[in-house]
Amino acid sequence: MFDFLSQTFRNFKHTGAVWPSGRKLAREMTSSLRASSGPKRVLEVGPGTGPFTSRILQSIHPGDEFHIVEINPFFCSVLKNRLLDSFRDRHPDLTVELHESPIELAPIEGPFDHIICGLPFNNFPPPLVRDIFKRMLSLLAEDGDLTYFEYAAVRAIKAPITSPKSRRNLRRIDAHGKRLHRRHRGSRQLVMANFPPAVAVRLHQPTN
Numbered sequence: 001m002f003d004f005l006s007q008t009f010r011n012f013k014h015t016g017a018v019w020p021s022g023r024k025l026a027r028e029m030t031s032s033l034r035a036s037s038g039p040k041r042v043l044e045v046g047p048g049t050g051p052f053t054s055r056i057l058q059s060i061h062p063g064d065e066f067h068i069v070e071i072n073p074f075f076c077s078v079l080k081n082r083l084l085d086s087f088r089d090r091h092p093d094l095t096v097e098l099h100e101s102p103i104e105l106a107p108i109e110g111p112f113d114h115i116i117c118g119l120p121f122n123n124f125p126p127p128l129v130r131d132i133f134k135r136m137l138s139l140l141a142e143d144g145d146l147t148y149f150e151y152a153a154v155r156a157i158k159a160p161i162t163s164p165k166s167r168r169n170l171r172r173i174d175a176h177g178k179r180l181h182r183r184h185r186g187s188r189q190l191v192m193a194n195f196p197p198a199v200a201v202r203l204h205q206p207t208n
């Protein structure tokens with residue numbers, strides 16, 4: 001908790017939250033992994049201190065591959081020390097790779113069956129939001145799913161108290177999200193038992 005708060009104060013633009021996500025949101029964000037059968041490739045983007053990472057580690061099996069991309073070196077070392085080193089010792093047959101990099105430049109190759117994304121899109125400039133979604137969707141397998149979250153009503157709450165430029169940016173991010181929702185059979189699940197309440201958004205890659 002304190003690890004997360006320290007990074008919030010140092011780097012709010014990238015961290016974008018004051019609190020790590022709770023268990024109920026982590027469960028919702030990772031539900032498609034538990035529903036899938038057969039070997040899978042999983043990508044997590046923006047794990048922070050790892051609330052989704054621990055759920056993902058519980059849902060992977062021999063033959064699966066799990067890649068994690070995190071921009072902040074501090075969070076990378078927290079993940080390694082708290083979760084990944086001991087997991088790798090206990091499961092030498094599983095591939096788990098941590099990439100310390102922005103997702104825009106991460107040296108990874110698709111396709112991934114499931115992408116779980118914790119990025120704070122409402123803090124980013126709209127062109128970056130578009131680039132990141134483009135990259136993630138290019139890494140997503142046919143019939144794969146990409147799940148991200150946002151705090152409930154975040155744009156409606158932020159809009160009246162922010163500058164006109166930020167308001168315009170929030171409108172553009174909202175419009176982009178709606179386009180993706182239409183193109184990728186989007187679904188939304190409200191998780192009230194999170195601080196703050198959040199919506200998990202799931203997009204699907206069409207099959208050709």
Ligand SMILES: C[S@@+](CC[C@H](N)C(=O)[O-])C[C@H]1O[C@@H](n2cnc3c(N)ncnc32)[C@H](O)[C@@H]1O
Nearest residue numbers: 014017020021046047048070071072102103118
């Ligand atoms: C809102 S926090 C979410 C952390 C965690 N998933 C959770 O829900 O508690 C956003 C995380 O995304 C990371 N991040 C921000 N921009 C990124 C980028 N371009 N590529 C990879 N990670 C990024 C931040 O360092 C931070 O760990």
